[in-house]
Amino acid sequence: MPEALIRVQGLKKSYVSPAGSVEILHGLDFQINAGEFVAVMGPSGSGKSTMMNILGCLDTASSGTFEIAGKDTSKMSSDQLAGLRNDVIGFVFQGFNLLQRTTIEDNVALPLVYRSADKATRRAAAREILAKVGLDGYALSRPNQISGGQQQRVAIARALVGKPKILFADEPTGNLDTTTSHEIMDLFTGLNRQDGITLMIVTHEADIAQYADRLIRLVDGRIDYDGPARAYFQERAA
Amino acid sequence: MIGPMLAEAFSALGANRLRSVLTMLGMVIGVGAVITMLSVGEGTKAQVQATIESMGSNLFIVQAGSAQSGAVRTGAGGVQTLTASDAEAIADLPNVTAAAPVAPGNAQVVTSYGNWSTQIMGTTEDMLVARNWSLSSGYSFSDSDVRSASRVALIGRTIVTNLFGDEDPVGQTIRIRNLPFIVQGVLAGKGQSLDGRDQDDTILVPVTTAQRQLFAGRFGDTVRFIMVQASSTDAMSQVQADMTALLRDRHRIGEGQDDDFQIRNLAAMADSAAQTAQVMTLMLAAIASISLIVGGIGIMNIMLVSVTERTREIGIRMAIGARQRDVLLQFLLEALMLSLLGCLIGVALGVGGAWLIKLLGGLDTVVTPESVILAFAVATGVGVFFGYYPARKAARLKPIDALRYQ
Ligand SMILES: Nc1ncnc2c1ncn2[C@@H]1O[C@H](COP(=O)(O)OP(=O)(O)O)[C@@H](O)[C@H]1O
Numbered sequence: 001m002p003e004a005l006i007r008v009q010g011l012k013k014s015y016v017s018p019a020g021s022v023e024i025l026h027g028l029d030f031q032i033n034a035g036e037f038v039a040v041m042g043p044s045g046s047g048k049s050t051m052m053n054i055l056g057c058l059d060t061a062s063s064g065t066f067e068i069a070g071k072d073t074s075k076m077s078s079d080q081l082a083g084l085r086n087d088v089i090g091f092v093f094q095g096f097n098l099l100q101r102t103t104i105e106d107n108v109a110l111p112l113v114y115r116s117a118d119k120a121t122r123r124a125a126a127r128e129i130l131a132k133v134g135l136d137g138y139a140l141s142r143p144n145q146i147s148g149g150q151q152q153r154v155a156i157a158r159a160l161v162g163k164p165k166i167l168f169a170d171e172p173t174g175n176l177d178t179t180t181s182h183e184i185m186d187l188f189t190g191l192n193r194q195d196g197i198t199l200m201i202v203t204h205e206a207d208i209a210q211y212a213d214r215l216i217r218l219v220d221g222r223i224d225y226d227g228p229a230r231a232y233f234q235e236r237a238a
Numbered sequence: 239m240i241g242p243m244l245a246e247a248f249s250a251l252g253a254n255r256l257r258s259v260l261t262m263l264g265m266v267i268g269v270g271a272v273i274t275m276l277s278v279g280e281g282t283k284a285q286v287q288a289t290i291e292s293m294g295s296n297l298f299i300v301q302a303g304s305a306q307s308g309a310v311r312t313g314a315g316g317v318q319t320l321t322a323s324d325a326e327a328i329a330d331l332p333n334v335t336a337a338a339p340v341a342p343g344n345a346q347v348v349t350s351y352g353n354w355s356t357q358i359m360g361t362t363e364d365m366l367v368a369r370n371w372s373l374s375s376g377y378s379f380s381d382s383d384v385r386s387a388s389r390v391a392l393i394g395r396t397i398v399t400n401l402f403g404d405e406d407p408v409g410q411t412i413r414i415r416n417l418p419f420i421v422q423g424v425l426a427g428k429g430q431s432l433d434g435r436d437q438d439d440t441i442l443v444p445v446t447t448a449q450r451q452l453f454a455g456r457f458g459d460t461v462r463f464i465m466v467q468a469s470s471t472d473a474m475s476q477v478q479a480d481m482t483a484l485l486r487d488r489h490r491i492g493e494g495q496d497d498d499f500q501i502r503n504l505a506a507m508a509d510s511a512a513q514t515a516q517v518m519t520l521m522l523a524a525i526a527s528i529s530l531i532v533g534g535i536g537i538m539n540i541m542l543v544s545v546t547e548r549t550r551e552i553g554i555r556m557a558i559g560a561r562q563r564d565v566l567l568q569f570l571l572e573a574l575m576l577s578l579l580g581c582l583i584g585v586a587l588g589v590g591g592a593w594l595i596k597l598l599g600g601l602d603t604v605v606t607p608e609s610v611i612l613a614f615a616v617a618t619g620v621g622v623f624f625g626y627y628p629a630r631k632a633a634r635l636k637p638i639d640a641l642r643y644q
């Protein structure tokens with residue numbers, strides 16, 4: 001029996017606007033085990049980002065349960081959620097979200113600042129992880145001095161520096177050209193295969209989703225497909 | 239934790255250098271003004287205190303004339319009714335340590351070195367007791383000098399400087415209104431009086447000499463006023479009552495008639511001068527501290543702008559694990575750094591201002607360590623108070639809302 005890292009049951013999310021309340025996620029159920037590589041697909045507006053933000057503890061569900069590493073997040077304080085974001089979860093955004101004024105090294109080390117790690121520890125960890133994502137020698141550059149693909153590598157390094165159990169990425173290749181996209185996906189694949197990091201990656205491109213083992217497809221806030229990625233694409237090709 | 243946060247706050251302020259400097263300016267001016275104003279107040283207070291001490295303690299001035307005599311107002315000193323024997327009688331009252339009659343006047347004084355116009359006081363040895371004056375050289379005049387109206391003089395330091403230069407004046411002759419006087423002693427330096435007069439620019443001669451020889455015809459056997467010293471502060475009201483009774487009796491003033499003299503309590507005057515100085519200090523400081531509050535509001539304003547501008551940054555920090563208190567601390571530190579840096583520059587400015595006022599305005603200024611500590615305490619308070627609201631606003635953002643902010 002593999003270890004369930006994420007357990008989602010009846011997860012709903014509504015947005016309240018002046019026009020009234022609109023339900024975007026209509027009750028999701030799934031489980032993600034440690035070591036899995038999951039792609040999330042679906043048309044634009046189907047609720048992929050909404051779901052990822054909840055899973056990344058950046059947003060909260062309207063109802064339903066969401067457990068991470070065996071703990072129910074609905075009862076957690078904002079500090080406890082911050083703790084989860086700091087050491088259980090890594091999050092990679094489409095738009096990189098790096099601090100522009102700050103060096104690459106300090107960007108990568110930032111999660112460790114909130115763990116009160118000392119400077120030497122932070123620097124060593126940042127350098128090690130930068131080497132891993134292929135950015136040796138860029139430690140003291142600033143985000144605006146490197147390419148988009150390199151910036152996304154920095155963001156991945158930042159997500160990894162705290163040694164999280166799971167990495168969420170919302171359209172991580174959305175701002176990158178095809179070649180760079182595949183380089184980034186190779187990096188993710190290596191992290192999953194060699195380092196055993198659990199991955200959940202949103203994309204709307206089939207050739208990106210094909211890197212994953214499992215595919216969850218969302219349509220209008222409901223799960224339309226949840227199964228092996230290969231089977232889904234073979235079926236479609238046929 | 240606090241180390242990288244301080245560096246972070248510093249670099250955040252550095253990223254918007256002009257804005258940070260302009261924001262600090264409010265604090266700089268506020269603190270500078272408070273420090274300068276307090277220094278002026280302190281200086282005045284110190285000056286008043288020194289003057290009070292130099293004046294002698296528990297003093298009365300008894301002047302001829304009443305504040306109100308019938309329908310006709312007569313200025314104090316207008317009617318000459320006080321005599322040197324009144325002073326002698328007062329000196330015999332209980333708890334009176336000295337009663338010095340004073341017959342003053344201005345005169346041209348000449349030596350072979352130069353000439354000088356100054357104030358001459360005809361008085362007795364009691365003057366030295368009452369005013370707590372001592373001699374830096376020579377000796378005082380005696381009762382027999384007074385009785386025989388001898389031409390001896392005690393001179394102040396300013397007189398020595400102007401009429402003798404570096405020479406020792408004791409035993410030398412000076413000419414006052416063309417009459418030769420022997421300098422018998424030199425008064426120790428006293429500095430300025432409460433009204434800013436040079437107390438060392440004076441010459442004391444026996445009261446009889448002044449009455450009969452120097453200012454003959456002006457006083458007769460009367461004096462302008464009598465300076466009286468009580469033995470203690472507690473005895474002052476008793477001494478005042480005794481003097482009133484004594485003088486009314488000596489001047490044969492009937493029941494129901496007004497006094498023909500006035501008794502002024504110098505201790506009370508000095509007290510009120512000290513109090514005025516204190517009130518002035520407080521008022522100046524209060525006015526100056528308004529600019530501190532304005533400075534604080536400036537900091538709050540900029541911090542609110544900063545929080546809005548950096549909403550995404552806050553979102554990013556939260557997304558990787560910053561807790562509410564981390565964000566709160568970050569913005570609070572920035573506000574504090576602004577106000578404390580402003581305070582530091584303000585203190586320097588205030589000290590410079592105090593020095594300039596002393597140099598150019600001739601006012602005594604004293605920057606006390608207390609006022610500097612006060613400035614830093616207030617600056618900390620202002621930073622925390624005006625920085626808290628923007629910082630809390632930042633800390634309370636939901637991560638996803640902060641991240642979505644464009
Ligand atoms: N903050 C919000 N307030 C109201 N509606 C929102 C908000 N965020 C997203 N939505 C709506 O929710 C739906 C799903 O959005 P999203 O999760 O971003 O879709 P996807 O990532 O799959 O493209 C969209 O219709 C979008 O307009």
Ligand SMILES: [Mg+2]
Binds near residue numbers: 048049050
């Ligand atoms: Mg999306």
